[in-house]
Amino acid sequence: MTRITLDRIAHSYGDNPRTEADYQLKPLQHVWEQGSAYALLGPSGCGKTTLLNVISGLVIPSEGRLLFDDVDVTHLPTEQRNIAQVFQFPVIYDTMTVAENLAFPLKNRRLPRLVIDKRVAEIAKMLDLTADLGRPARGLSADAKQKISLGRGLVRSDVSAVLFDEPLTVIDPALKWELRSKLKAVHRAFDLLMIYVTHDQIEALTFADKVVVMNDGRAVQIGAPAELFYRPEHTFVGYFIGSPGMNFMPAQVDAKRARVGSHEFDLGADYTDLPKNRSIQVGVRPEFVTLTSGPGLPVQVRRIADLGRKRLAYVNLGDHPIIASVPHEMESVGDTANISIDPANTHVYVADVRQQGAPV
Amino acid sequence: MTFVLNHVGLEVSGVRVIDDICLALEPGSLNILLGPTLAGKTTIMRLMAGLDAPTSGRILLDGNDVTGLPVRKRSVAMVYQQFVNYPSLNIYENIASPLRVVGLTKSEVDARVREAARVLRLENLLERMPAQLSGGQQQRTAIARALVKRAGLVLLDEPLANLDYKLREDLREELPRIFSRTGAILVYATTEPSEALLLGGATITLREGRVTQAGPTSHVYRDPANIDAARVFSDPPLNELAVTKRGAAVVDAKGRPLAQADVLSEAPDGAYRLAFRADAASLAPAGNDRMTFPGKVVVTEISGSESFVHVDVGVGTWVCLVPGVHERTPEQEVVVHVDAARVLAFDAKGQRVGATASAPAPADVNPGEKR
Numbered sequence: 099m100t101r102i103t104l105d106r107i108a109h110s111y112g113d114n115p116r117t118e119a120d121y122q123l124k125p126l127q128h129v130w131e132q133g134s135a136y137a138l139l140g141p142s143g144c145g146k147t148t149l150l151n152v153i154s155g156l157v158i159p160s161e162g163r164l165l166f167d168d169v170d171v172t173h174l175p176t177e178q179r180n181i182a183q184v185f186q187f188p189v190i191y192d193t194m195t196v197a198e199n200l201a202f203p204l205k206n207r208r209l210p211r212l213v214i215d216k217r218v219a220e221i222a223k224m225l226d227l228t229a230d231l232g233r234p235a236r237g238l239s240a241d242a243k244q245k246i247s248l249g250r251g252l253v254r255s256d257v258s259a260v261l262f263d264e265p266l267t268v269i270d271p272a273l274k275w276e277l278r279s280k281l282k283a284v285h286r287a288f289d290l291l292m293i294y295v296t297h298d299q300i301e302a303l304t305f306a307d308k309v310v311v312m313n314d315g316r317a318v319q320i321g322a323p324a325e326l327f328y329r330p331e332h333t334f335v336g337y338f339i340g341s342p343g344m345n346f347m348p349a350q351v352d353a354k355r356a357r358v359g360s361h362e363f364d365l366g367a368d369y370t371d372l373p374k375n376r377s378i379q380v381g382v383r384p385e386f387v388t389l390t391s392g393p394g395l396p397v398q399v400r401r402i403a404d405l406g407r408k409r410l411a412y413v414n415l416g417d418h419p420i421i422a423s424v425p426h427e428m429e430s431v432g433d434t435a436n437i438s439i440d441p442a443n444t445h446v447y448v449a450d451v452r453q454q455g456a457p458v
Numbered sequence: 459m460t461f462v463l464n465h466v467g468l469e470v471s472g473v474r475v476i477d478d479i480c481l482a483l484e485p486g487s488l489n490i491l492l493g494p495t496l497a498g499k500t501t502i503m504r505l506m507a508g509l510d511a512p513t514s515g516r517i518l519l520d521g522n523d524v525t526g527l528p529v530r531k532r533s534v535a536m537v538y539q540q541f542v543n544y545p546s547l548n549i550y551e552n553i554a555s556p557l558r559v560v561g562l563t564k565s566e567v568d569a570r571v572r573e574a575a576r577v578l579r580l581e582n583l584l585e586r587m588p589a590q591l592s593g594g595q596q597q598r599t600a601i602a603r604a605l606v607k608r609a610g611l612v613l614l615d616e617p618l619a620n621l622d623y624k625l626r627e628d629l630r631e632e633l634p635r636i637f638s639r640t641g642a643i644l645v646y647a648t649t650e651p652s653e654a655l656l657l658g659g660a661t662i663t664l665r666e667g668r669v670t671q672a673g674p675t676s677h678v679y680r681d682p683a684n685i686d687a688a689r690v691f692s693d694p695p696l697n698e699l700a701v702t703k704r705g706a707a708v709v710d711a712k713g714r715p716l717a718q719a720d721v722l723s724e725a726p727d728g729a730y731r732l733a734f735r736a737d738a739a740s741l742a743p744a745g746n747d748r749m750t751f752p753g754k755v756v757v758t759e760i761s762g763s764e765s766f767v768h769v770d771v772g773v774g775t776w777v778c779l780v781p782g783v784h785e786r787t788p789e790q791e792v793v794v795h796v797d798a799a800r801v802l803a804f805d806a807k808g809q810r811v812g813a814t815a816s817a818p819a820p821a822d823v824n825p826g827e828k829r
Contacts, residue, residue, distance in 0.1 A: 141622045141624060141625075142592065142593060142622060143592075270494055270495045270649065271494075271649050271650055271693065272494055272649075272693075272695060275693075275694055275695055275759070275777075278759055279756065279757040279759060279768055282757050282759075283756075283757060283788075286788065297622045297623070298623060299623065299761070299762040300759065300760070300761050300762065303760035303761070303762060303783070304757075304758070304759040304760050323760045323783050323785070324783045324784070324785070326783075327762070327763070327782065327783035328782075328783065337624075338624060339762050340762045340763045341623070341627060341761065341762055341763055342627060343624075383763070384763075385763060385781065385782065403655075403656060403658075404655065404658075404676050405652065405655045405656065406651070406652075406655045406676075406679050406680075406735075406737075407735065407736070407737035407779065408737075
């Protein structure tokens, strides 16, 4: 049973950090529970790998404590932390068979033969490696080798945590579908604490119970996938989650109405007491802005993109570019159109932070 | 210039890696080579560039045979997946490098570099070194270098594959626009169906070194000529169901009769494969003309804007699209509703049957749809 506590963890690669900007990882307080899967998601340079390295012991944080249950492991070397790791590229022993590769971490722990065989068979079955168990690892495709690496990371049931560092980078897109679902099934089957670093939202949202969205060294939101989609707490989350991301428009907000340029529309809540003198934006995802042949806000249509399973309209509301959804039944779209905005899924942001309106 | 591959093939050590490729590409056209890793995309681009010579067939440029002509004598620019820049040259000199060997005047070089930098939003970075730039900026530098050459043929080999997906979204929007103004023939290789759809133009689907279909992108997507083209152009993977037709009855592999299998109404008796994409399958009743299949939820994948529920229907696992972000409990019993109008049928050889508009054979088409 392991719980990982990040107690005011912060890190600076420089020697004398003074301002917040000097920290590549800004102070973070969080508890990660056994049996849950977490994803650290963000663009290059956001601090996600630094955070993973703090947990694995590759980086000693400049501030704060790291606890595994109640034990302070902040300064313990990696090998004393009892963790398993899977890296971007396959790390396997070419001279061993697939089965020997999978069994290796267990043999090192001197587990009884029967226990090892049972666990190796179980892992092989989950990852569709059963037929390959007797084969030498040499000569297998990169995909297959990475599956073995994943299996080796998961084979020990007594680890404090399994850490994944962008493990699907080398995998072909078609196979990613398969491996993503496999990883998720493994997570459900085994009671392990898993931490997964990625810049790919599909991997993060599919795999994790909770996603830590990171930007510029800061965890801007920690939430379940649906929370990140329906209620982004920060404009960065709205932008980064979803393809394309959320539309943001500079707006004036008066209680239950928003005004963008010369256009006004309803909000789903009452925002009477917004902070003054800060930039106000209204955010709404393309899924909740729909072209309509009925009444709505008038827009100029710049472009329609046919994405096969859906169509997106790139439009201007006054001066503001917006991406809207085109309903299936709408056959042709002219140079101008109307849009309707779903108030229940429209949010108000002040200085990039979502505001909680009063129910109406 | 018109660029033609006429029955082009390549054998390496007795193995046929590229098989009988016929394409005609027009100036100003955007042509996407779509296929998985090892489908032959890079090999075809190397043949187009003149880096390798084909072992059969001919390559024609404006009617002139250039089959054996080496790359330096052709008007070609190429951008690779792994961005390549000169680490010791600043961004300005990196972009200018192809012009240094052509003998342009200093002011001509300067004008072209600044124009390319403006288009690719690198103006403020010209004095920097490549190592000081992000991956996206470095790849934009490589693209700018391809742009200043003003080559008649621009080959982009998975140029966005190594970038974060948000950067990919931005550059995907920009790239076709940037090159379309030059009138060049653009060839763009990708493994991702969604990328092909976003780019538009024409798509050439590939499998094991062969063209399986070529035509306007949305046409190839909606009207695949064969099951190989349909599979390559599906993300998530194509849902498939093996069926047998006997008289008016169509039954699945377990002998269960299918209602609404109208797609096979004109087809002779025999074995077929029905196929449909995730967006034709929903977990809620939606209108008439639905084929229904009971099943159990295996796993849900969430893309950020959509959810894909994998359902075990007894004869395989299918992927169903659910709008928004919704996790389904594994093992939950559900009913898959398939829109019968969007079911594709393929015969035992994998050829499409009962297509509404017959898709042209690869050899007959000119995929160079004008932008």
